[in-house]
Amino acid sequence: MSEKDKLWGIIAGIVREEIEEMMSEAEEEIGEIVRAELIPGLRSAIRESISKELESAAFGYEYKVKGEEEREKEEISAPAEGVASQPQPAMGKEEAVAVAESKIEPAMAREMEVEGDQELGLYLYGIADANVSTKLGEIGIEGNEVYTIPYKGLSAIVHNCPLEPYKSDDDEVVKGWVKTHQHVLDVATEKFDTIMPLGFDTITKPEGENNANAKEVLKRWMSEEFDVLMEKMGKIRGKKEYGMQIVYIPSVMSEKIAEESEEIKKIKEEMESKPPGMVYMYKQKLENAVKKELESRMDTYFKDFYERIRSKVEDIKVEKTKKTDEKDKQMIMNLSCLVSTDKYKELGEELEKIDKEEGFSVRFTGPWPAYSFV
Amino acid sequence: MVLDIDENNLKHGVLGLVIALVEVIRDALRIQAFKRMESGVLSDEETERLGEALMDLDIAIEEIKEEQGITESVKAVRDGLDEIVDDVIDRMVNPERWREEAEEKGI
Numbered sequence: 081m082s083e084k085d086k087l088w089g090i091i092a093g094i095v096r097e098e099i100e101e102m103m104s105e106a107e108e109e110i111g112e113i114v115r116a117e118l119i120p121g122l123r124s125a126i127r128e129s130i131s132k133e134l135e136s137a138a139f140g141y142e143y144k145v146k147g148e149e150e151r152e153k154e155e156i157s158a159p160a161e162g163v164a165s166q167p168q169p170a171m172g173k174e175e176a177v178a179v180a181e182s183k184i185e186p187a188m189a190r191e192m193e194v195e196g197d198q199e200l201g202l203y204l205y206g207i208a209d210a211n212v213s214t215k216l217g218e219i220g221i222e223g224n225e226v227y228t229i230p231y232k233g234l235s236a237i238v239h240n241c242p243l244e245p246y247k248s249d250d251d252e253v254v255k256g257w258v259k260t261h262q263h264v265l266d267v268a269t270e271k272f273d274t275i276m277p278l279g280f281d282t283i284t285k286p287e288g289e290n291n292a293n294a295k296e297v298l299k300r301w302m303s304e305e306f307d308v309l310m311e312k313m314g315k316i317r318g319k320k321e322y323g324m325q326i327v328y329i330p331s332v333m334s335e336k337i338a339e340e341s342e343e344i345k346k347i348k349e350e351m352e353s354k355p356p357g358m359v360y361m362y363k364q365k366l367e368n369a370v371k372k373e374l375e376s377r378m379d380t381y382f383k384d385f386y387e388r389i390r391s392k393v394e395d396i397k398v399e400k401t402k403k404t405d406e407k408d409k410q411m412i413m414n415l416s417c418l419v420s421t422d423k424y425k426e427l428g429e430e431l432e433k434i435d436k437e438e439g440f441s442v443r444f445t446g447p448w449p450a451y452s453f454v
Numbered sequence: 455m456v457l458d459i460d461e462n463n464l465k466h467g468v469l470g471l472v473i474a475l476v477e478v479i480r481d482a483l484r485i486q487a488f489k490r491m492e493s494g495v496l497s498d499e500e501t502e503r504l505g506e507a508l509m510d511l512d513i514a515i516e517e518i519k520e521e522q523g524i525t526e527s528v529k530a531v532r533d534g535l536d537e538i539v540d541d542v543i544d545r546m547v548n549p550e551r552w553r554e555e556a557e558e559k560g561i
Contacts, residue, residue, distance in 0.1 A: 084521075091515075095479060098487075102490070105495075106495070131556075132556075359505070360509045361487065365491075
């Protein structure tokens with residue numbers, strides 16, 4: 081224990097001594113730094129309190145505008161009324177859903193008997209770019225039979241369901257449902273080529289007061305939204321969504337920078353002739369220099385990769401970068417891209433080139449339903 | 455948010471917390487020392503002394519962590535602190551967050 085006490089004593093001594101020394105040496109400077117550091121903080125605190133004050137007044141307006149936007153969005157993903165749209169759990173995109181080679185029965189136009197039934201809802205998977213009435217088999221959530229309801233040039237992909245949304249406290253169960261949802265969309269994509277996906281748990285309910293069953297409500301929605309749906313369909317027709325993430329290995333990059341940068345070489349040379357205390361300080365200088373260089377390079381790489389990928393895809397969305405599973409890798413960009421079939425090969429070649437660049441690797445996933453673009 | 459400290463082992467928890475704080479102070483000192491060095495107000499001799507002191511502090515901290523087997527709990531505390539700071543900064547600098555918060559409160 082006495083040894084530990086001694087160490088504590090040393091630490092306390094050093095800390096106190098250095099703090100005191102620094103304080104007395106540079107009181108004014110510290111004052112300035114503190115002021116400089118505090119002002120932005122104070123400003124944002126002021127901003128925050130102002131915005132809080134404004135929330136009750138001006139915010140009401142802004143919120144309304146946003147609310148309307150959201151409602152619009154909802155209308156796109158679900159019929160206006162009579163619909164229970166659950167907040168979507170993360171669509172298990174990452175857990176690649178195996179595209180099962182399910183044999184689909186040839187189109188057998190048979191209308192499902194839902195007329196006049198007020199107890200039945202319709203679970204919506206998505207909208208297909210085709211006018212067909214057909215069955216996809218019992219591949220839906222909980223083994224339900226999936227079929228299509230056509231309207232003009234579009235068909236809704238649905239199964240008959242109870243009026244309650246699918247809910248469970250068990251994450252695994254929900255994950256299973258989401259996977260099934262995904263699987264149905266995959267099967268439908270193979271069959272109809274272009275599918276506009278809808279979120280998990282989009283359910284059309286009958287409207288008792290209008291004496292309309294779920295199917296009628298759905299058709300009415302499709303006719304009301306027809307132009308919007310067609311426009312969106314046109315955007316994704318013949319294209320598929322792919323996810324791509326580019327990661328780099330910081331240690332490899334740092335090494336590369338250390339070899340290439342003159343500034344860093346200079347710091348290293350200076351270091352060699354210094355006593356240990358100085359070397360310690362110089363190490364920090366070195367780290368800072370490498371970090372700065374790394375950041376500016378990543379900026380350049382980002383722009384470069386972005387341009388290169390941009391020219392090969394129809395549409396591009398920059399998603400938030402996430403922490404990678406592997407500790408030694410850092411994500412530089414996370415993209416969702418809408419890719420047309422004829423450019424797919426070119427894109428693949430470009431990504432391969434990026435993948436081969438030192439220190440970088442590319443993760444490519446898909447095709448997915450075009451969630452990010454509808 | 456609650457820091458993730460092993461409650462079954464109070465010594466680890468408290469000691470981990472203390473050392474984590476010492477590390478934070480050390481980092482702050484190091485940054486300040488470095489700024490001094492760069493600005494040129496320190497003589498070579500002073501820089502050397504500062505560097506050595508910081509180095510000794512590093513060694514002492516590492517030894518204590520090793521001896522007490524608290525490397526993990528120190529890391530847990532620091533990760534927790536990092537998360538809090540990230541969160542606070544994110545909320546301060548992003549006006550979108552203000553809106554989200556206002557909406558959450560139902561205003």
